[in-house]
Amino acid sequence: MTYNHRVIMRTVSVILIFEGMAMLIPFICAVIYKETAPAAAFLLFSIACIVFGWTMFRTLRYYSLNIKTREGYFVVFISWITVCVIGALPYAYSDCGYSFVDSLFESFAGWSTTGAWVLDVNNMPKSLILWKSVCNWLGGMGIIVLTLSIFPILGIGGQRMANAEVPGPELEKFAAKIGETAKISYRIYIVLTIVELAMLLPSMSPYNALVNTLSSISTAGIVNIYGGVSLHFTPYIKTVLVFFSIVGSINFVTYFYLYTGKAKLALQSVEVRTYIGILASASLLVAIMLTLTGEHGSFLDALGNSVTQVVSFGSTSGFTVDNINTWPSTCKIVLIMVMIIGGCGFSTSGGIKVVRVVVFWKLIKRGGYRRIHPNSVKSIMIHGKPVSTENASSITVFLMLYFALYLFACLMLSLENQDMETTLSAVLGALTNNGTGFGMMYDGYYGMFSWAGKLFCSILMLAGRLEMYAIIVLFSRSFWNSDRARS
């Protein structure tokens, strides 16, 4: 294996430092709420991470290096595994009797912004809940992007690594170096978070506001502190949460346009317009069906619930405002479809991403056109510009891989012998990073699976978050030995 171990270790060391620092936030919370065992755990791990990371960082010499694509994938994979495994330690060592597998699941769910859970939220120490929200928030923009803001300082080329990790097929560059893009996007993210926090603080305790802001802007899903979102939240709060879920799931490039003063371009994005269109028509359809079945009061009430639920699923947040198992079948199917479509590329949400769905639809239409005119030469256009063959192929392969992986994962998880609906929902929830589903998955609880099932779902959540390739390439022979490059 011809890897550049230094780069990998340097990346991991930086990650450790940052994760250690992040752990200080729940530490403070634990101190405030007098939760001794979690406080001790957070402090201990925080110091250990920072010290270990700093030591590793200093012992590796600083020099510039070009990362090959292969290493990029490996670095991403190792980074996320490290982050998730270390992130599990506070849960396991806070003297709550949580098993390590359950802790791992919570950590993976947190960092992949899935919003699924196996531990009972009502009995969890507040600092641990805050830790999960912090993981959501950080996971939202991707640790790699965070470290990309820092890497140019370290002099390590990060271009290829962003290729491996940042969601979305096309990354439009606004600055010469990728580090610049990452820094700007992170700043935007922080600003949005502060705005949401400010809007929530008047209506909730600071703790609740913080927890909910962190997990909604990252489209992870709102933490069910009181066992049901609908019991706790006023319409104003719901509106804020819905609004920021949308904000978090829109292509961040739009914010770049606004930031650099090109507002008109921001409005022209095909992807964003399609996304809003999908959310609107889905909400309307769901609202109509809800009104027809008569259980939700007036059309306006139904519309409120439907918009909230559709946005929740469309942004792959996964919070629920009602027991969605009782909703009419059509509503469930609509929710499943928006969940699979997901949000926009280069955002915090999951799913296939709207831009790919747009290309999917155009590919089908072109396929039909070619049946009538077999000799035609026609390319797919987005924003008036043709999509190159490589990109179209890449998207085609992605879509096929997604469906193939989904079906394979369903097959594997069906060994747990839950009913079909639960199995199909659980896999879909994990892969799209939504968390919630139907059958027994209606509130995102994965506790009914065995330890193997939970681990499998954890990997699925990560695979979905990293757009599959970072995990899949590990199974490719030519990945491990570049001398054996075979097809």
Add this chain to the structure above:
Amino acid sequence: MTVNFNGVIRIMGILLIVLGVCMIPSLLVAVIYSEDISIRCFSLTLIPCLGVGILMTRIFRPSLIKLKARDGFLIVSLSWIISSLIGAVPLTMSGAIPSYVDSFFEVCSGFSTTGSTILSDVESLPKSMLFWRSFTHWLGGMGIIVFAMAFMPSIGVSGQLIASAETPGPTLDKVSPKFSDTARSLYLVYIFFTMLETILLTAGGMSLYDALIQTFGTVGTGGFSNYGNSIAHFTSPYIQWVIIIFMVMCGVNFNLYFTLAKHGPMAMLKDPELRFYLFIIGIAGALITLNLLISGGYASISKGVRDSFFQVTSIITTTGYATADYELWPTFSKMVLFLLMLIGACSSSTGGGVKVIRILISFKLIRRGVSLKLHPNRVTSLTLNGREVPQDIASNIANFVFLYILVIFTGTLIVSFNGYDIITTLSAVVTCVGNVGPGFQKVGPVENFGFFSDFSKLVLSFLMIAGRLELFTFFMLFSPRYWNSNRA
């Protein structure tokens, strides 16, 4: 340049003649069993059919303008819809299936070789009606158009183009230069299999009538039976294994049988699609057997193997017969079966689904895509059996898979208006588009489709035909561009 309506109508005339002729065997059965009502109904349907058909072929003479691919779509889609409309008439007229929508569903299910039924009590129907129902499987399996091409070559049209709109699979291989010869050869193999299975089944103790019904369902990979519990009615292992073997045989690319005849079995086994198909059957059968023995409550190994392989081959060839209620099986087995419903049989066979060759090429596309992520500057092509797969065929396959997924989602959405649970709705749509027959939950192997609303039944009927015609042929008709090429 728009659609050649003259040519289309003429072929419809020929179709009517073919339909009328095809009702004659059922009429004979009615005579044999002295079912007066049926005799009247069949006669009243087939005589006008023949009459109108002959009239249409007299009025619309073969023209010199050749039919194009575009006309093929319309011809094939119309043929199938009209066949189902007319085929449903005897069933309703005789009161066997009082609702016309129900009959239409049943006959669509017949011609498309799906095998889903709305009947809750099959055995109460007159024998001739059940015979007609199963005979539609036989006709639909190899294709109505192909049938016409095989036995009426003087149609004066470009048969190849039209048949390629009907025959399943990404490419239509040429067995002989003239398509009518190809069609005839295909049908000869088909008829041979029919006779062989009938003989073998009667040797196993079945009555001739039963043997014919079951044979039609097998070689057409349809799935209609004249007994309520499908093949579970026949407890003899011999009979079940005969049916298994013939199901597998009819799920194979029929062109390979010519390869077998000309070049021997080794050449046949070199076909990558066949190998993958047999591989899938083997693995799936083994997995389900293990699952049944370990967690499925099966005590006998031989029954476990038999039930498992029966269900696997029945589903993958999209036949749809059942020897056990797989709804009672563990989830893993059900998931395997669900995947098999999507995969389908080989191309150019009588089966449905996405087709093994497309799945195979999709896997190769995925593998190549992943390797391109690692080595972005590689130049690599897709090969099958040593030969390169052309780019446009690979594109077509990808497009087809995408359209299939889209149709399933849209179909599920539309049928969900009926209000039934997700699994029932989804599996009903998947099973109809794939022409399998049974689904899960409320449309499981021991249930029927009778509870759906008329609207849902119509939607499912069209999905069955669309699936049989490999989607594009059918959905093209909905595009305005199709009808007026000036709107390119």
